[in-house]
Amino acid sequence: MKEKYPVIDGAETFFYKGNEVGILLSHGFVGTPQSVQFIGEQLAEYGYTVLAPRLPGHGTHYHDLENCTYEDWFEALEKGYKFLVQKCSTVFVIGQSMGGTLTLKLAHKYPEIQGIATINAALTLPSFDYLKNSQGPQYLPEGDPDIKAKGVYEITYEQTPLKAIHQLQALMTSTPRILADITPPILCIKSSVDHVVPPENTTFIYKKVGSKVKNLVTLDNSYHVASMDNDKQKIVEHVYSFVQQQLTEKLVASYS
Numbered sequence: 001m002k003e004k005y006p007v008i009d010g011a012e013t014f015f016y017k018g019n020e021v022g023i024l025l026s027h028g029f030v031g032t033p034q035s036v037q038f039i040g041e042q043l044a045e046y047g048y049t050v051l052a053p054r055l056p057g058h059g060t061h062y063h064d065l066e067n068c069t070y071e072d073w074f075e076a077l078e079k080g081y082k083f084l085v086q087k088c089s090t091v092f093v094i095g096q097s098m099g100g101t102l103t104l105k106l107a108h109k110y111p112e113i114q115g116i117a118t119i120n121a122a123l124t125l126p127s128f129d130y131l132k133n134s135q136g137p138q139y140l141p142e143g144d145p146d147i148k149a150k151g152v153y154e155i156t157y158e159q160t161p162l163k164a165i166h167q168l169q170a171l172m173t174s175t176p177r178i179l180a181d182i183t184p185p186i187l188c189i190k191s192s193v194d195h196v197v198p199p200e201n202t203t204f205i206y207k208k209v210g211s212k213v214k215n216l217v218t219l220d221n222s223y224h225v226a227s228m229d230n231d232k233q234k235i236v237e238h239v240y241s242f243v244q245q246q247l248t249e250k251l252v253a254s255y256s
Helices: 033-045 062-066 070-087 098-109 126-131 162-174 176-181 200-208 232-255
Strands: 014-016 021-026 049-052 090-096 115-119 139-141 159-161 186-191 214-219
Touching: 014 033, 021 033, 021 070, 021 098, 021 232, 033 049, 033 090, 033 232, 049 070, 062 159, 062 162, 070 090, 070 098, 070 162, 090 098, 090 232, 098 115, 098 162, 098 176, 115 232, 126 162, 139 162, 159 162, 162 176, 176 200, 186 200, 186 232, 200 214, 214 232
Parallel strands: 021 049, 021 090, 090 115, 115 186, 186 214
Antiparallel strands: 014 049, 139 159
């Protein structure tokens, strides 16, 4: 799909060239790479190569988002993965909210991914349930981001197209059936209080995913957009430990 509007300042794709360990970051629905900027910057400080692509229709205008399918979003993340594979010997994928859902689908398609982390991954959005078979309205007002910390600004839209919500719902509906076939090591991160995606979504993923190596972490001081909230440094620390653990396992396996 072709976007008709310019990218909002600060919402662009970002890339940090580092070592041969690649980290692919995915933002969520109506979000932008800005929402995972802190996570990306901190992981780059550890020396990793970090890429956070802007998903189609995001960070421009909601009219662009109206013309997108969830396949467009997946293909953009997949393109980022293929880019990192060319530059790095090992790749990890991290996704926030819908980005976590896309991460699960990517890990299903590419089981060779070294490890994945989901942050409040979305399988259900109860506040949107009444819209499942709705023909209108064409646009819905977008509320304030679900962030506990004060004074945090997230780049987002003031309205959300109904068509895009239906695409998100289709993505979420299709994901549970693939969980048992997902095998890369996984770090499941959830907020104990989330007003957008029920924390039970992450618990369900943790229980159903086919990965032999899986960890569940609960954040007690953040809401849905945890990558920008009070526990964002904790997320970085957990992801770093997870990545290093998988790298060690890979190294040990190479000598066995």
